[in-house]
Amino acid sequence: MKKILTYHIVLLVVLGSTITSCKKWLDVQPEDRIPEQVVFKNENGFQEGINGFYIELAKPDLYGGVTSQFIYDVLAQRYVSSKNTTTQYFLSRYDWQQTPVKAMVLNIWTKMYAQIAGVNQYLENVEKYKGNIAEGRYIYYRGQALGLRAFLHLELLRAFGPIYSADSTAPSIPIYKALKAENQKPVSSTTVMDFVLQDLDAAIADLSVSDPVTVSGPKNFLNCKMNLATVKALKARAYMYRGDTENAAAAAKDVLNQFDALFPWTTASDINIVGSGDRIFSTEMFFGVYCNVLNDVYDTYYTSNADVGDFLYVGPTLDQIYDNKIQDYRLTYVWRTDGNYSFRILKKYQLQQGIVDRLVRSRNIVPLVRKSEMYYILAECEQDPNVALTYLNAVRDHRGLELDKLSDPASVHDQITKEYVKEFYGEGQLFFYMKRNKITNIPNVTNLNNVSIPLSGFRLPIPEKELEHY
Numbered sequence: 001m002k003k004i005l006t007y008h009i010v011l012l013v014v015l016g017s018t019i020t021s022c023k024k025w026l027d028v029q030p031e032d033r034i035p036e037q038v039v040f041k042n043e044n045g046f047q048e049g050i051n052g053f054y055i056e057l058a059k060p061d062l063y064g065g066v067t068s069q070f071i072y073d074v075l076a077q078r079y080v081s082s083k084n085t086t087t088q089y090f091l092s093r094y095d096w097q098q099t100p101v102k103a104m105v106l107n108i109w110t111k112m113y114a115q116i117a118g119v120n121q122y123l124e125n126v127e128k129y130k131g132n133i134a135e136g137r138y139i140y141y142r143g144q145a146l147g148l149r150a151f152l153h154l155e156l157l158r159a160f161g162p163i164y165s166a167d168s169t170a171p172s173i174p175i176y177k178a179l180k181a182e183n184q185k186p187v188s189s190t191t192v193m194d195f196v197l198q199d200l201d202a203a204i205a206d207l208s209v210s211d212p213v214t215v216s217g218p219k220n221f222l223n224c225k226m227n228l229a230t231v232k233a234l235k236a237r238a239y240m241y242r243g244d245t246e247n248a249a250a251a252a253k254d255v256l257n258q259f260d261a262l263f264p265w266t267t268a269s270d271i272n273i274v275g276s277g278d279r280i281f282s283t284e285m286f287f288g289v290y291c292n293v294l295n296d297v298y299d300t301y302y303t304s305n306a307d308v309g310d311f312l313y314v315g316p317t318l319d320q321i322y323d324n325k326i327q328d329y330r331l332t333y334v335w336r337t338d339g340n341y342s343f344r345i346l347k348k349y350q351l352q353q354g355i356v357d358r359l360v361r362s363r364n365i366v367p368l369v370r371k372s373e374m375y376y377i378l379a380e381c382e383q384d385p386n387v388a389l390t391y392l393n394a395v396r397d398h399r400g401l402e403l404d405k406l407s408d409p410a411s412v413h414d415q416i417t418k419e420y421v422k423e424f425y426g427e428g429q430l431f432f433y434m435k436r437n438k439i440t441n442i443p444n445v446t447n448l449n450n451v452s453i454p455l456s457g458f459r460l461p462i463p464e465k466e467l468e469h470y
Contacts, residue, residue, distance in 0.1 A: 040129035046141045057289050064291030068366045072428030079312045088310045094457035106463045119149045120179040143206030147226035150199035157192045158432045159460045165243050185469050203231040229259040230287035233369050249381035252374040265398040271329045279334050279348045282362035287369040294364045295351035314445045315343050327400040330422050348426045385409035
């Protein structure tokens with residue numbers, strides 16, 4: 001296993017350094033490169049190869065930290081930002097020219113495209129060596145890889161592309177359908193989205209006949225792998241980002257019709273165990289990443305060990321953000337008091353030493369796709385505001401608010417926004433909701449006064465070395 005993982009990481013490093021440069025990756029031959037026919041001689045090679053992508057995604061500079069907990073929540077004005085010499089401060093002011101911001105953005109671009117290059121290489125090898133494993137098994141690995149490629153392109157489009165509803169025809173980002181030595185020119189957001197949906201449909205076709213989640217639910221951390229529920233949910237997310245509410249609603253309903261029972265709501269008894277509660281609502285998670293240093297990331301952002309300028313906190317306005325509903329699990333159990341401060345700290349990712357056996361599934365996990373998003377999509381797509389409220393209340397009922405139903409149909413839009421704020425702290429999804437809806441004013445966390453967000457703040461800048469292609 002060690003050799004296979006070494007091969008996988010070496011390949012990603014080589015590809016990552018060349019996708020954004022003119023150097024031909026084929027000219028670089030690492031001395032310890034293991035022949036592909038050896039790696040893929042049996043199913044272990046297929047499995048370790050795909051696992052390598054999940055490991056890379058889970059690292060702190062991607063979804064184990066930066067792209068889930070830091071950059072997008074800061075851009076969405078979700079934390080106090082006062083010290084004017086830090087990355088957090090520069091991001092909160094959309095000052096893209098500062099060196100640490102440019103470095104962070106470049107890293108996201110480079111690592112994500114390195115992943116895409118690796119996935120394309122993997123897909124080529126799956127086809128080339130599929131005779132080494134049973135047909136149903138190679139289809140399973142191919143479906144995961146196709147789902148990952150769609151996920152990566154969609155994430156890059158949401159981050160680096162223009163606001164889709166404002167300009168879907170101008171150059172956005174490049175797409176990579178196969179392993180290529182040369183840079184690809186950027187294509188329109190429409191073209192990227194067509195490609196993403198094509199990959200998702202292909203992944204759905206493969207995983208519909210091979211994914212164990214389809215039969216038994218997310219046992220043994222199968223929801224830390226691309227699975228059928230995830231790719232179907234990503235299809236709803238993609239259509240929603242595109243503004244195609246009819247197809248988005250149909251895709252979300254398809255997910256819930258098939259998987260609602262297999263991904264049950266996390267119960268109060270699992271959430272409110274002091275010292276070992278399931279603060280990520282793991283049973284509802286379609287897809288997440290396992291970061292084995294997540295507690296170090298927690299220390300980096302949310303504790304007194306954090307740099308004074310990159311300490312992520314809200315302060316006294318937190319209760320008001322949650323409408324002063326202390327019964328809301330997302331406030332009471334996800335945000336916890338801390339002896340070092342006079343206010344609550346986000347404890348979603350703190351390592352809980354006393355965690356009970358049945359909650360091991362929530363340790364070191366960062367959610368990336370969750371069931372509640374499907375309900376919010378349905379609420380947003382619904383033409384009847386009273387029906388839309390039922391979707392919002394369905395989530396709230398399982399967040400301790402079953403006795404506090406939303407009932408004002410005129411407030412639907414505002415309530416959807418509020419739910420995104422409450423539900424996705426530390427996950428980054430609020431930023432993309434705001435982007436696709438062009439929400440340029442949102443209450444800040446210092447005094448809840450509206451802060452104005454420039455439209456340019458919704459698009460991470462294309463790295464300078466790529467601009468020659470635009």
